[in-house]
Amino acid sequence: MSLDTILSRIDDDIDASTERLFELLRIPSISTDPAYKADCQTAADWLVSDLAALGVEAEARPTPGHPMVIGHAGEGGPHVLFYGHYDVQPVDPLELWHREPFDPEVQDGPAGKVIRARGACDDKGQLMTFLEACRAWKAVTGEWPCRITFVFEGEEESGSPSLVPFLEAHKDELSQPDIALICDTGLFDRQTPAITTMLRGLLGEEIIVTGPDKDLHSGLYGGAAANPIRVLSKILAALHDGQGRVTVPGFYDGVTELPANIQAQWDALGFDAEGFLGGVDLSVPAGETGRSVLEMIWSRPTCEFNGIVGGYAGDGFKTVLPSQARAKVSFRLVGEQDPFAIRESFRGMVKSMVPADCTVEFLNHGNSPATVMSTADPAFEKARLALSDEWPNDAAFIGSGGSIPIVGYFKEILGMDSMLIGFGLDDDLVHSPNEKYDFRSFHKGIRSWARVLDALTR
């Protein structure tokens, strides 16, 4: 067999592939709304039957929520776990859709054909790129490229409540693969594929400063009584220095510089920092002096203020001197930064800034360390080269400023690294009305997986 034959088969079969995706898109599997519970089951069953058609031993396993579709196929070679999710976001507000969300259609768009439907990209279209690649492979070779474990979740859009217990209960079965392939991310841009290898961690804290034991009249007490908003402002203002660095003692412990090869790939991306900030009406990078915008959002840790409240904040004016003020503060973590050590250091720093007659409480809003895939594993470079063969530009190992919980669960529970490869674009309107998936993403996505599977099995 040759890869070219498989790629040709993919091209020849693309209409049938699209029709199969449409079948799945027509099922309104909205996981968060109990009214669609049966539809989630229908989508799971559809996947089981599509896997069965490929000869996979698959089943929809019940959970307290929606079923988890598990299938095992192939033998020999590397063992990969493929993850996707068959549930979709709600469609409200429905009146903003130009077409019924569960009646998919190929439409002409300004940048080529698009598949329009809820879930077209997130995640049914992406998920099917992998299944269609397997189908072509099987059709041409009569065999599976390697051992593959399929995991299709039905609760990704509603917080994955059943996922962790399920992974823990099926640890023996699911921790066998060498690596997880996850198709729920995007291209870097229309020309440039990407493998996300760095995900920032997150530490969430809330500071509650209490001064006087009740709200006071600012005329009667103003000047003499501690004002918690003033105390809180001083604390927040002290958390970054003049160079935009975070001042929490020890904060940068475990933060390392980007490896030279990754740095070179990022430089080659030609990231449009001006356009990125300009898209939200900004122009001045707000992070550390001397760092690029890409570093600021992918590889550098941050301290952000997500919310603040205190005193009277309604219309008009009230001369109140408030008893309390509070702020939600989050830290994005990278490399080996230790969330627990940072929490302790942060709280110590804050406490040291609170006057003797004020008190401070903290609420813990969770923490997760950063995830950095070991790109030294040859699978990563193999996949990167395979993607580079399919797309106009070379693929890059990129970072992601946010966190993707499934990656952490696979790492913690199954002891497995993930390779995040996806073909979404920023304009796919994921979670919004009129979601779409570029037809080119779907077609070249299928071809990409065939190339990646070929590379991984060499």
Place this chain on the structure above:
Amino acid sequence: MSLDTILSRIDDDIDASTERLFELLRIPSISTDPAYKADCQTAADWLVSDLAALGVEAEARPTPGHPMVIGHAGEGGPHVLFYGHYDVQPVDPLELWHREPFDPEVQDGPAGKVIRARGACDDKGQLMTFLEACRAWKAVTGEWPCRITFVFEGEEESGSPSLVPFLEAHKDELSQPDIALICDTGLFDRQTPAITTMLRGLLGEEIIVTGPDKDLHSGLYGGAAANPIRVLSKILAALHDGQGRVTVPGFYDGVTELPANIQAQWDALGFDAEGFLGGVDLSVPAGETGRSVLEMIWSRPTCEFNGIVGGYAGDGFKTVLPSQARAKVSFRLVGEQDPFAIRESFRGMVKSMVPADCTVEFLNHGNSPATVMSTADPAFEKARLALSDEWPNDAAFIGSGGSIPIVGYFKEILGMDSMLIGFGLDDDLVHSPNEKYDFRSFHKGIRSWARVLDALTR
């Protein structure tokens, strides 16, 4: 006639004085609730008829709201305007009252007898101290001590909407007196009477900082995008220096040191700064280093933060990077500080701290300069000595951290200084359930006014 005779008459008549006060207290003249409109009229009519019983030419003059009671009496000597208000605060929550709010009673309390009812102190009890002093004077001498113009307002507890237009429309009639006597303030403490001669002014501003044009995901943009809460915190934190001084350029222009005689009076008050702050669970004076707590609340200007809001401030956590954050900031002004110059300087300072890609807007929440009575007018020292004769401790010229709008209106519209003398106490539960007025405050208050009128006419 002798003052002693008048004081004896007051003592002899105190039961009847109390009963007259009770008549007024039984009228539920809640100005803010339209359901009590007729009661406000009844209270005004009661005052007209009580003034008429004293031989005063008085009438309840209609306004768009509740009537203004105006009366003129006496001739020769100084001309004083006496101001009080006959309306009261609402009584909710009614279930917290131990007695029907409009059924007054003399009760025994830990510090002596008290008159319990809504309005017992604020302001019916205080207002009647003056009327009863006039009544005793008239009974003993058959004459008025001097020319007196009575002004009783019925909308003080609902923002005085009709007051300014009324004063302006009756400027010729009402601007004749030499000085206004206002009975709506308190003793310094149970032993020490006070004349409030310094009222701080107020400048209210709102800062609205806008960064990105929409709320952003803090994972995707955090680090690179300007965070308006961070910008706002830096601004607020910069408004006070390490010594608690306000850093707005030119802020202290027009702030003068306390005259030596006032300073001596304040020192003699033995103000319990520890108890004052301890009462609201604080212990560290928050104002300028080296200033006493009394200075901080009476004679020094301040910058307070009355409210702040931005981003997600509800339960739990949202990793939002907000588009906007806002804070309400107020300045208490003293001496000759110019609110307009300070507003301009403040806005300039704030603007200079906003990054190039963020914007700032300001809302003007009003401004009034400080009021400093010219205590060089011999009337003030005469009244101070008269009060000192009645109470255990000498009276003091004190400050007030808040503002009392009527004083500003009398000054601006009628060109008249006010002398603020009252007999309330901090524990009078003014505006709260179970309002009371010490029977001693009522009795000695009447005697105090007799002494003050005697002193002013000498």
